[in-house]
Amino acid sequence: MAKNNDAREAVGEYKAGWHDPENSTIRFDFGLSEEVVREISNLKNEPEWMTEIRVRAFKHFMRRPMPTWGNMSMLEEIDFDNICYFLRSSDSTKNNWDDVPDDIRNTFERLGIPEAEQKWLSGVTAQYESETVYHSIREDLEKQGVIFLDMDSGLREHPEMVKKWFCSVVPFADNKFSALNTAVWSGGSFIYVPEGVHVEMPVQAYFRINAKNMGQFERTLIIADKGSSIHYIEGCTAPTYSTDSLHSAVVELIALPGSHIRYSTIQNWSSNVYNLVTKRGIAHEKSKIEWVDGNIGSKLTMKYPSVILKGEGSHAEVISVAYSGEGQHQDAGAKIHHLASNTTSKILSKSISKNGGRGSYRGMVTVSPKADNCKLNVVCDALILDEGSRSDTYPTMEVANSTARCEHEASVSKVSDEQLFYLMSRGHSENESLAMIVNGFFEPFTRELPMEYAVELNQLMALEMEGSIG
């Protein structure tokens, strides 16, 4: 047995790296300008107010400097002039897979989406490049008044609701990439769950980038009315190209009193995708927001799902795992702001780095002076698989109320040869043994996922561990 630092290149093991021939009906030239922004809005026949927000956001984006933290050198490599900001590949959104263009349907079939839909989902949207090509929701939910649409249709069919909530959680000027998203957003999900309605089975959105140098900027808005609940799952993949693509989404969650939103992500972009995402939720009284966030792919991810605990007795949880392989940097974490009394939060972050990959936990928890009796719990664990890999932790806690109870734990560990030998002595090859250790490390995360996803994630990690030793 060789030691576990003789690693094979991770590239080539990525399973979702195929691409279809590009059959776009509308494709913008590379580059970004006010004209591009207006043209996207025009193509979608948007109301004037949306065009205005887009243009203001665009101007802010142009003025706003790049972040001066995170992986600055990787960020500087993004060539905004060499990205396609809008690509339409199907003339409309279909609600029958048979009507979806063949290549695209085949891709989603290979990704197992139609099958999952039949078995255990309440609704599905599938986005390909800039727009949603497929959408469906179970009839009974529709009858109960649940709205589950792609964002473009949401704006068309429920403009007043969108106008009320759009940018209410993440203002476009929040950061450079939220400004970019607001300027050129397309696709994403719009969800409204009426008072007291519980959507028992999860709804899923699947995002696929197919074209080279593509920018995908979906925008998601989820509103859970009083006492309702929903579990939203998103998955994403892209072909492996030698040039970079950009995925920059904004997700806004509004949990009204007593509601429960769970938002799960399995991010498996190919290793040429920049994934720079702003996700934030506002939790009203006695509501609960959970982010379950798995980052496996991408070149650079910078993502810190956030919750603003605005209402008394509200609760936030961010459970995340990150896997960083060769050439990857997962800069992920969580942000939670306790603004009201008796609010509680829990952050569990697990990261694995391998083959020179880099994992960073960046977290911030604040308690405002007026928020009494808050409870915070932060746990970050890192597992480093070989010598050249790296893990950093940047935890921040700003507690301005002395009644808060704060707990913070962090650990960094390595896979030991003794652990591997023990498992190998039970008949498991080195790669199987490593996958067992890694899956075990991720177990507190996978147990939060629906079974189908947990299995998929375990298989994904087993694949990543293949050939990692000797």
Added chain:
Amino acid sequence: MTGKMPLLEINDLHAGIDGNEILKGINLIIGPGEIHAIMGRNGSGKTTTANVIMGHPDFDVEKGDVILEGESLLGMEAWERARKGVFLSFQYPQAVPGLQVGNFLRKSVASIRGEDEAKGSNFREKLANAMESLDIPRSFMARYVNDGFSGGEKKRFEILQMMLLRPRLAILDETDSGLDIDGIRTVSDGVNAAIRDTDSGALIITHYSRILEHVQPDRVHVLLDGRIVSSGGPELATKLEERGYAWLKEE
């Protein structure tokens, strides 16, 4: 035993770590159905012997051979040896947080005994019986492998694995240390059930003769500074218990 192929044959085994020779010419033959014991002080090479037979990657074999049923094990990785029927009950079993005991057992049985044995009621029944005989509660299945186990729980778990994997050759590295009398009896019963009246064999590595009262070994070997300096029947263990190891050096 004459005429039959030995189960395990160790010939002039020299092995060490980082250039330091620890085993300096071990010779040992275990026949089918036999239980042998190796006794010796700390640092005499007992655990190294176990690790080298199992295939620990840190140890280099300089000379000699380890042969299981006519086939040399030395070119095989640990997992291949396990599939050939070698089992090591570890002195210090490793914890694997997040890996559930039930899941791990099923996977191990599948890889060593084959998928069929790891399936359905067949597996569940064997598991339930083995657990009952070792006094292991059902709740054990949902725990993580060796994570937070007490010393006694770890040892029982090793024996549980042995009973399910039904090895050709079971090596028990100080499985008795840290166990109370009841624990030793339970573990001994497990070894007897797995080896006696089968054509498998066992090598018990221990400091104490107590376990050997419950598992009557066919042969007892004394290891001193990397060599077997004395071999005999069970009475040798008693003698060691009474007189210690010093007299061996003089002889």
